[in-house]
Amino acid sequence: MKKIIKVIISVFLVALSGCSNFLEENLQGKFSSATFFKSQQDAILAINGVYNSASFISTNNALWVFGDVASDDATKGGGAGDQGDILFVDQFNYVRSNTVLENTWKQYYDGISRANYVLYYVPPINMDVTLRNRILGEAKFLRAYFYFNLVNIYGEIPLKLIPPFSSSEVNIPKSSVDKIYTQIVTDLQEAIKVLPKTYTSSDLGRVTKGAAWGMLAKAHLYQEQWSDVLTAIDSLDAAGNYSLVSVYKNNFIDSTQNNTESIFEIQHLRGQGMGSYLSQYFSPSAYNGYYFNAPLQNFVDEFETAPDDTPDPRLDYTVGRAGNKWVNGEAFDPSWSPTGYLNRKNSEPKKGTLPIGDSGLNYVYMRYADILLMKAEALNELNRGDEAIVPLNAVRKRARESYLYDTALPGFGTVPTGLLDDVSNGGKQAVTDAIRHERRVELGFEFHRYFDLMRYGQSAAEAALNGTGFNYSKRYFLIPQSELDTNPAITN
Amino acid sequence: MKNHRLNFLFLLLTIAIATPAYTQVLLSGTVKSVLGEPLPGANVIIMNSTIGTYTDAEGVFKLEAPAGSSNAVLAISLIGYNTEEVIIGDKVEFSVILTEDLKMLNEVVVTGYQTEERGKILGSVSTVSPELLTKIPVSGIDQALQGRVPGVVVSQNTGAPGEGVSVRIRGLGSINSSNTPLYIIDGIPTQDATSVSPQDILTISVLKDASASAIYGSRAANGVVLITTKIGTNNKQVIQFNSQIGFQQPTRLVPMATTDQYVSIYNEAVLADTVGTPSFLWRPLITDDIKSGLPNVNQVKAIMRPNALLQTHSLSISGGEGKTKYFISGNYYSQDGIIKASDYKRITGRINVESQVKKWLKTGVNLNVSTATTDLVGSSGDGAGGNGGSVLRYAYFRSPAIPIRSQATGDYTDKPSDNYNGNNLYNNLFGDGYNPVGMLAYNNNKRIADRLFGKVFVTLNLLEGLSFTSNVGVDYTSQNQRRFDRNWGSGNRINNPNRLTVNNDRNHTLTFSNFINYNKTFGDHNFTVLLGTEAIKASNYSAGATDMSFANQSSTLTYLNNGIGVKTLSESQAGNALLSFFGKIGYDYNEKYLASVTLRRDGSSRFGPNNRWGNFYAGSLGWRIDKESFLQNNSWIDKLLLRAGYGVIGNQEIPNYAFSDEIGVNNPYSFGNTKNVGYAVSKLGNANIKWESSSQLNAGVDLAIWNGKLLMSLDYFNKVTSSLLVNQPIASSAGLATAPIVNNGKVLNRGLELALNYSDKIGAFTYTISPNAALLHNEVLSVDRPIAGGAYGSQYTTLTEKGYQIGSFYMLEMEGIFQNQSDIFTHANQGGSIKPGDVKFKDQDGSGTIDYNKDRAHVGSAIPKVTGGLNIALGYKNFDLSVFFQGAYGQKILSVLNRDIEGFYRPFNVTERYYSNHWTPENPSNQYPRASWSASGNNAQISTRFLESGSYTRLKNLQLGYTIPKSILEKFNITALRIYFSGANLLTFTKYSGMDPEMTVSDNSKTDGDKANGIDWGTYPAAKSYNFGVNVTF
Secondary structure, three states, X not given: OHHHHHHHHHHHHHHHHOHHHHOOOOOEOOEOOOOOOOOHHHHHHHHXXXXXXXXXXXXXXXXXXXXXXXXOOEEEEOOOOOOHHHHHHHOOOOOOOOHHHHHXXXXXXXXXXHHHHHHHHOOOOOOOHHHHHHHHHHHHXXXXXXXXXXXXXXXXXXXXXXXXXXXHHHOOOXXXXXXXXXXXXXXXXXXXXXXXXXXXXXXXXXXXXXXXXXXXXXXXXXXXXXXXXXXXXXXXXXXXXXXXXXXXXXXHOHHHOOOOOEEEEEOOEOOXXXXXXXXXXXXXXXXXXXXXXXXXHHHHHOOOEOOOOOEOHHHHXXXXXXXXXXXXXXXXOHHHOOOOOEEOOOOOOOOOOOOOOOEOOOEEEEEHHHHHHHHHXXXXXXXXXHHHHHHHHHHHHHHHOHHHHOXXXXXXXXXXOXXXXXXXXXXXXXXXXXXXXXHHHHOOOOOOHHHHHHHHOHHHHHHHOOOOOOOHHHOOOOOOHHHHHHOOOOOO | OHXXXXXXXXXXHHXXXXXXXXXXXXXXXXXXXXXXXXXXXXXXEEOOOOOEEEOOOOOEEEEEEEOOHHHOEEEEEOOOEOOEEEEOXXXXXXXXXXXXXXXXXXXXXXOOOOXXXXXXXXXXXXXXXXXXXXOOOOOOHHHHOOOOOOOEEEEEOOOOOOOOEEEEEOOOOOOOOOOOOEEEEOOEXXXXXXXXXXXXXXXXXXXXXXXXXXXXXXHOOOOEEEEEXXXXXXXXXXXXXXXXXXXXXXXXXXXXXXXXXXXXXXXXXHHHHOOOOOHHHOOOXXXXXXXXXXXOOOHHHHOEOOOEEEEEEEEEEEEEEOOEEEEEEEEEEEEEOOEOOOEEEEEEEEXXXXXXXXXXXXXXXXEEEEEEEEEOOOOOOEOOXXXXXXXXXXXXXXXXXXXXXXXXXXXXXXXXXXXXXXXXXXHHHHOOOOOHHHHHHOOOEEEEEEEEEEEEEEEEEEEOOEEEEXXXXXXXXXXXXXXXXXXXXXXXXXXXXXXXXXXXEEEEEEEEEEEEEEEEXXXXXXXXXXXXXXXXXXXXXXXXXXXXXXXXXOOOOOOOOOOOOOOEEEEEEEEEEEEEEEEEEEEEEOOOEEEEEEEEEEEEOOOOHHHOEEEEEEEEEEEEHHHOHHHHOOOOEEEEEEEEEEEEEEEOOOOOOOOOOEEEOOOOEEEOOEEEOOXXXXXXXXXXXXXXXXXXXXXXXXXXXXXXXXXXXXXXEEEEEEOOEEOOOOOHHHOOOEOOOEEOOEEEEEEEEEEEEEEEEEOOEEEEEEEEEEEEEEEEEEOOOOEEEEEEOOEEEEEEOOOOOOOOEEEEOEEEEOOOHHHHHHOOEOOOOOOOOOEEEXXXXXXXXXXOOOOOEEOOOOOOOEEEEEEEEEEEOOEEEEEEEEEEEOOEEEEHHHHHHHOOOOOOOOEHHHHHHOOEOOEOOOOOOOOOOOOHHHHOOOEHHHEEEOOEEEEEEEEEEEEOOHHHHHHHOOOEEEEEEEEEEEEEEEOOOOOOOOOOOOHHHHOOHHHHOOEEOOOOOOEEEEEXXXXXXX
């Protein structure tokens, strides 16, 4: 019996002695910030993850709803009642819990959070210094890009620069629009110092010094700091050999993207989980598309025509309409859209049986034509009208000369007489009008129009959006309900 | 013969007296019931000795008593009967009659690492008779508990076969996803008791308060359900066969509009929406031409199986020989879903063996093996839970004008345009929601789970009253799930590319517990001491793969590696450990004054190194007033026990590794037109996460009067849970990574529980009436920041806030319908687009403007305020009849299904009641707004418009049985045979307009926990069933 008691006591003792490491259970098979962010390879993986947030892989990224649908260029389109929340944004009678507002907010702040992780954890990593600086520069650029879109959609927003470690980094009050811009400019200036002018082909698509100068020019443009715009554009010109491509539509064809005109281009790749959803959202129902973002007559009417009625070639590069061909070469059927038009810059031709929602088309956020028009605008605002019309006319020239370079264009060979003639300096207001018109047709359905309208000011914005629930006090969309429900530092 | 035996006995007796070294007396006797039936398996023991035996099949026992036992007492006991004590004296032959223990006062209750006499238990412990559990045709023991124990609220997550069950003891103490009680099956803890067949269960005890459950410390905050499985009786071989077959039907379906009605209300809305809008927003009318050729399909009926089969059969063999007892059983349970393609089948086997190897050594094995196959369909939620949206929801909102199969192709219609040469016009008229019949036909999602659960134990009787037990328990589950999402539909739009997902999981938990029980009496002072340790180690492993783009979709070819698309692999490993030390001392003075103290120290790997250990304790006092001299001689009180206890216990039921963040690896980006892998933080961690603790006060009284005819048990409890473990959503500007689990808030659950039982007979007519009821008050006492929950799209529908219940619904309050322009003008400003017929909301802050952000209010919760059950059992000669009602009252249900089918935000079908009652100038309804899509931004907002009372009373079971008389059975060598008819869920009394007020835990709330309960997404309803069964004993 004593033996048995001894055994029992030893069983208890064994149980007791085992306790020191018995309770050690470490995360297995998954990285945590304790095991990640340790090597050069980790730093690269982390910065790649930030780019992912900028893409249109996730339908959360609804930049087009704000840029186009909310503007006078487009309406929701799509099936009756399908994605009703987009229509509420279009009509400016949305509620705070509108999914478009919510999703875009989350998507872009997620990008900011990812950039903040990189900026927090990558500096101490023991790695190639040039590469490390470049990665930090990429993160700063992308953070500036995300903030730029957020501040232009929502206005006053919380400024977050540290990862969400605890509630003190999470529950942050709103900052003024100016303060957000100050951070955007700072980030871009720091990125410019370390970003390379070009990349080897395997890294094609990463942000360059030129892209950062371009974003900086845009940030200054939006703050009406005209001479800073010009400085940035001069630096951009010095940083890269950017030029307009001779065929306008090559900016929107997968095989000819990432060309000399491209300054910042969001990359997509089909079939491997990196495809864009945009093509499906914009394609006709016949291809299992949802035909959203339908162009309005008012937008179509903005395009110039030659005296012989030959239209600006950019119209049919931008819009599908009766009497013209759609992306697969078939006749466009106006019954595909409630407005009779569909937008085609982000609609990709059907590729066999591959799903249309997985498109390889890149989204070109900024191209050299945009830079030229920014330059024209800044010069004009600085009362240098004669200089301003030079870049403006460069954009018009390329457009009309599509007839010399695009063999597929009906009437190829000669530029129709009187089409898109050069603009002369007819005074500051006339040049302003000409630039605004040119931006609308050149950059149509590239998700910029609403933001341009807002910076043109109250009268221009209210005139353009007449007939909806818009007034200029609604230029910024409401911060979504989920933020108000969870962040005690924000109450409206 | 008898005389010979007697002579022989006398002879032995003489020898015994003559030879002192071998002085033995052979005692023998028979044990019978009052009705004269022999009682096999009764324990016959000479008190204060280890000499004892059992009666055989004829109720006969033989026992060798040492000489000089004439002053000794022979105790004859049998479960369910009062123990009889007989002084041996000069007698050698005994004829003992045991009376049935109606009172069960001395019932031995399993209370955790020990058994205690009913009369000495100070905590709140309820037991359930196992016969009650097998009356209702359910697959698991958790479901069978419904309505049986006051304070235990059981609801099925969904009615889908094989789906989980939510069991909540004494309200919601916690906000995180686990309010599930701890199950202890034959001494081994688990969170999942579903694989045990109800037929195998001997006893169930539910430990509800701290003084009862503190011995399970860290895991007992939500209560403990102790289950003991059957074991055979010595010298009594029993074969039992139970079989039941039934048919199931839906309890209730929501009546929907017909095609004519659909067309009429559709056109009405088209015309309403043309007013004041640009023409490109106008919708086309359904012309008479189009209308004339339309079918009228009941889409909901189309997904139902008319009479779904439900069957369960079990066979058990039990018995004992010498020192060994055993119980072997097999059970088959098969339930066809009332919705096509949803089925559940389970085979369970059990072996229990125990042997008294030596006087001081007992050892044994309990082993439960089961294999369950579930064919899964989307049964709840909108798909956010990852298992597909509810197929019923799709069926409800699909227009009746779309034929199930396309007239053009003969295949399942996907978009309505399939019938009309792809003309998109028809999609705008009838919507493009999925075809539910097609979805089910192509559904292929099967889960096979094999589980082995059991233990090996050794008990050493070291000294008198001192025993040591060592348990080694194992819980091993291996699960395989294959889901093939077939590509089909208009232009192959659905599941393009097709995809196969295969997951293999292996989970095992090892439990090693060692404890000492010591009972000692010093005069009138009785002590029981329990001391032990327990170590639990759990490991979950999972490996999965996906493949896509299968050229051939035949089920014989859709296997991994046959696809030509991108393949992905995944593998995961997680573990957790729990180490505990515990002790309990029970004391009573002459069984009159009772006290107990429990201590437990737990360490959990789920918390960071600094917060791992928690100390938990409980103490209780009791007073058996009936043992006092002043009540000793009264004739009507059999038992009166006052008891009170207080304790603090913990909760660690959060996911593993909550202290750490996690990096997601699937965030790629294309550089140079090549995939580049990208990583990003996918889950946030909280290094400071610590134990949630619950302090519980319980006071109760147990009363038995009139010879046990009336039993009553009344308990009051006050339970405060603090440092609640919460998966609190954080600001959406923190990004998309999953929010960390935090300790936040304090919650009160206070309540009253009453259980009554009255049994009596009038001649041959016997009856038992047992009602039980519980009141519950749930209130958040403090919370750092209110916790949003119940996400609907990107909105939250509940807010857990100070002064309200957990998961309190928080939304705009509907005040009726705007009847005319002056009504709109005089009411708070609700926006420029409001027209007569739109929903009017209450201006909670009196600001004169309706602002969603400021005008939401707390409007009730999904937690019932009152729950109860009523069981009535009647017997007359060989007939028995039982009726069981169960109900829950005071809870609310948010029907987001009604938002789909009455909210008018897409061309979906509408309910018949909406069609008939909606607002028009001629029909000034104050409940159902006008038909308009453009007004849905206002009208279909989440508001009390979609909130309804969820109170219900349900006739859970009605059963009529007949026991075939013995005289007939004897010819066939059958001991007992009973046949019965029963009906389950035959009647439901509720005002709820949905299918089932009971099924309101959705797939969406899997990540949200109890703060998202009571949201009905068109959840798979419970079935009504008609059953025939037979019980045979050989």
